[in-house]
Amino acid sequence: MEQKKQTYQPRTLETQLPFSWKRLFFQWEWMLLLILVAVLLFGSYVSPYFLNYPSLRDGTMVFLDKALIVFPMAMIMIMRDIDISVGSTVALSSVVMASLYTTAGLPMEIAIVACLVTGAVCGLINGLLIVKFKELSAVIVTLGTMILYRGIAYIILEDQAAGGFPEWFGFFGWGYVFGIPFLLIVFAALAIVFGILLHRTTFGRKVFAIGNNPTASRFSGVRVDRIKVIVFMLAGLLAAITAIFLTSRMGSTRPNIATMYELDIIAMAALGGVSTAGGKGRVVGVVIAVFIIGYLQYGLGLINMPSQLFLIIVGALLILSVAIPKIGSLMKRK
Amino acid sequence: METKEAHAENPKKNMLTLFYQFRELGLLFFIILLCIGVQIRNPSFLTGENILDLATNTSILVILSLGMMIVLITRGIDLSIGAVIALSGMLTAQLVAANPSINPLLCLLFGTVIGAVCGMVIGLLIARVGLLPIIATLALMNIFRGLTFLVSDGEWVSSYQMSDGFVALAGGSFLGINHLIWIAVFFCLVFFYFLNYTRTGRQIYAVGSNPQSAAVSGIKQGRVLLLVYTIMGGLSGLCGVLWVSKFASAQGDTASGYELTVIAACILGGVSIAGGSGKLAGVLLGAILLGILNNALPLLNVSPFWQNGIQGFIILLAVIVNAIVKRRVDRTHLLRRAG
Numbered sequence: 170m171e172q173k174k175q176t177y178q179p180r181t182l183e184t185q186l187p188f189s190w191k192r193l194f195f196q197w198e199w200m201l202l203l204i205l206v207a208v209l210l211f212g213s214y215v216s217p218y219f220l221n222y223p224s225l226r227d228g229t230m231v232f233l234d235k236a237l238i239v240f241p242m243a244m245i246m247i248m249r250d251i252d253i254s255v256g257s258t259v260a261l262s263s264v265v266m267a268s269l270y271t272t273a274g275l276p277m278e279i280a281i282v283a284c285l286v287t288g289a290v291c292g293l294i295n296g297l298l299i300v301k302f303k304e305l306s307a308v309i310v311t312l313g314t315m316i317l318y319r320g321i322a323y324i325i326l327e328d329q330a331a332g333g334f335p336e337w338f339g340f341f342g343w344g345y346v347f348g349i350p351f352l353l354i355v356f357a358a359l360a361i362v363f364g365i366l367l368h369r370t371t372f373g374r375k376v377f378a379i380g381n382n383p384t385a386s387r388f389s390g391v392r393v394d395r396i397k398v399i400v401f402m403l404a405g406l407l408a409a410i411t412a413i414f415l416t417s418r419m420g421s422t423r424p425n426i427a428t429m430y431e432l433d434i435i436a437m438a439a440l441g442g443v444s445t446a447g448g449k450g451r452v453v454g455v456v457i458a459v460f461i462i463g464y465l466q467y468g469l470g471l472i473n474m475p476s477q478l479f480l481i482i483v484g485a486l487l488i489l490s491v492a493i494p495k496i497g498s499l500m501k502r503k
Numbered sequence: 504m505e506t507k508e509a510h511a512e513n514p515k516k517n518m519l520t521l522f523y524q525f526r527e528l529g530l531l532f533f534i535i536l537l538c539i540g541v542q543i544r545n546p547s548f549l550t551g552e553n554i555l556d557l558a559t560n561t562s563i564l565v566i567l568s569l570g571m572m573i574v575l576i577t578r579g580i581d582l583s584i585g586a587v588i589a590l591s592g593m594l595t596a597q598l599v600a601a602n603p604s605i606n607p608l609l610c611l612l613f614g615t616v617i618g619a620v621c622g623m624v625i626g627l628l629i630a631r632v633g634l635l636p637i638i639a640t641l642a643l644m645n646i647f648r649g650l651t652f653l654v655s656d657g658e659w660v661s662s663y664q665m666s667d668g669f670v671a672l673a674g675g676s677f678l679g680i681n682h683l684i685w686i687a688v689f690f691c692l693v694f695f696y697f698l699n700y701t702r703t704g705r706q707i708y709a710v711g712s713n714p715q716s717a718a719v720s721g722i723k724q725g726r727v728l729l730l731v732y733t734i735m736g737g738l739s740g741l742c743g744v745l746w747v748s749k750f751a752s753a754q755g756d757t758a759s760g761y762e763l764t765v766i767a768a769c770i771l772g773g774v775s776i777a778g779g780s781g782k783l784a785g786v787l788l789g790a791i792l793l794g795i796l797n798n799a800l801p802l803l804n805v806s807p808f809w810q811n812g813i814q815g816f817i818i819l820l821a822v823i824v825n826a827i828v829k830r831r832v833d834r835t836h837l838l839r840r841a842g
Contacts, residue, residue: 306777446635475653480646487642492628
């Protein structure tokens with residue numbers, strides 16, 4: 170059965186180990202790179218329009234919006250929690266933004282700020298509930314808020330769509346800066362920021378510490394609750410940013426947008442090597458995983474594959490990426 | 504268990520402890536209040552016809568909640584049941600469309616077996632490979648949903664393709680009471696006996712409340728987990744057939760998101776997500792409460808768009824109130840033990 174043994178195993182931090190070529194090459198990220206190459210080859214095999222710079226560049230616009238949330242989700246999973254309300258948060262902040270602009274007639278700039286605030290507040294509520302009621306797990310809290318946030322979005326907009334945004338708003342979804350999609354630039358910037366935050370700052374070390382041993386980190390003076398609230402707020406904020414890009418790309422919004430985003434995002438993080446048991450994960454791996462799943466979706470879309478096939482592939486990838494390390498350790502024990 | 508012992512030792516009864524021990528009564532009280540409120544606003548609520556209607560519409564939820572309860576008791580969760588319902592419903596509907604003369608009971612068996620196989624796959628991944636239940640079932644939810652679309656090719660199976668006997672599975676009645684209600688009552692009785700009076704039933708609680716000591720006492724946890732997820736899958740498969748028969752159509756997105764309603768019913772009924780505790784009576788009341796909400800909101804002229812929000816709010820409220828009450832109870836017990 171599961172190895173939930175609570176025996177004490179001292180864990181050496183990777184940065185403390187002496188350098189070894191073997192370890193450099195036996196890393197999950199190399200495996201991911203291989204898979205990415207395989208996906209690209211597969212794409213160029215099925216469609217002649219896949220493997221060229223403009224195609225690969227513009228393809229990112231299709232999947233990178235949800236990928237923005239993967240960074241805080243990775244942090245949440247490193248801390249042994251999970252947030253399944255992010256899709257609903259995207260919908261709620263998008264609906265708030267759209268209805269403030271269309272129904273309330275506020276300027277678009279204010280609507281965008283309101284969108285960001287809505288997302289952050291949603292995340293804050295998640296974080297506070299999880300921290301204040303530790304006996305409820307993050308699964309239950311975010312399950313409840315997932316239904317609640319989407320419910321509020323339905324209350325605001327019912328079954329209507331809201332759109333007709335000013336022309337400059339389309340820049341988020343479709344704009345280029347120096348020939349590179351704006352979304353791709355934002356994604357790269359966020360990857361760098363979160364990479365530094367997670368791997369080079371004390372905040373990041375504390376996130377890993379919480380994931381490895383929450384009790385020990387509390388006793389060593391890490392403010393576990395505060396860090397958790399901040400990370401969940403970040404997830405809400407990034408969900409709001411995703412809402413801006415998604416709404417801009419689609420040109421209008423409905424209460425049912427971004428359904429099941431949480432699944433894709435969790436799959437990206439898990440495939441990227443973030444351990445669901447907490448304490449492990451790197452931004453590099455997550456970034457590669459984002460492109461694997463994204464280009465797979467894009468390539469299948471190019472040849473008109475049914476999107477349901479994509480559902481199956483994501484599910485299978487998620488299981489394989491979590492199961493392979495486990496099976497490996499099972500074999501070793503025998 | 505601890506609560507009961509401490510309570511028995513101390514004759515001084517604490518209101519809060521009492522409430523917590525009989526939290527099912529609290530839930531029942533809330534349901535009665537709700538019914539009175541709805542009845543005052545709309546007198547057609549508490550009529551025999553509407554009550555039978557309500558019970559028929561709640562039956563599938565009750566059956567699924569029983570399965571979800573035992574999954575939650577083992578510290579697991581199953582997010583894939585909506586997809587399993589869709590898959591078994593679709594395959595059964597296709598079977599019926601191809602052979603109209605097939606015995607309806609055979610269809611029930613067919614759907615249940617499909618569901619049980621789906622559940623067994625989940626159980627193997629969780630019990631043998633050691634995946635986290637939330638990750639494994641999230642992934643398989645995708646896979647089963649995708650399979651449903653693939654086998655149906657995006658097409659629906661509609662009522663005209665179904666035989667009368669098949670539609671009568673969920674539409675017919677026995678002694679004036681709908682089949683669905685009979686089936687739900689049957690499963691309630693079976694689960695009551697299974698959970699309280701069989702060795703395996705008690706092992707489910709043991710695995711959930713303390714996996715380490717369960718393992719030390721020789722309980723084969725892997726086998727218990729496999730069994731629990733297979734039962735859940737089988738029940739979902741059965742409900743898939745009933746669902747398709749009830750609504751007389753099988754679609755790719757049948758029961759999409761229904762797992763959340765089922766989990767909500769269990770949590771309202773006091774099943775702890777941390778495992779080890781949960782009573783059948785509570786789950787039954789939780790499912791009935793959700794059923795009443797679904798039935799009463801339209802009667803009160805509440806916009807259907809408010810239902811999601813109200814449901815989410817009530818779930819959060821219920822788990823938070825439960826947590827606060829439990830905290831107070833634990834604190835009183837600690838104080839007593841100290842004094």
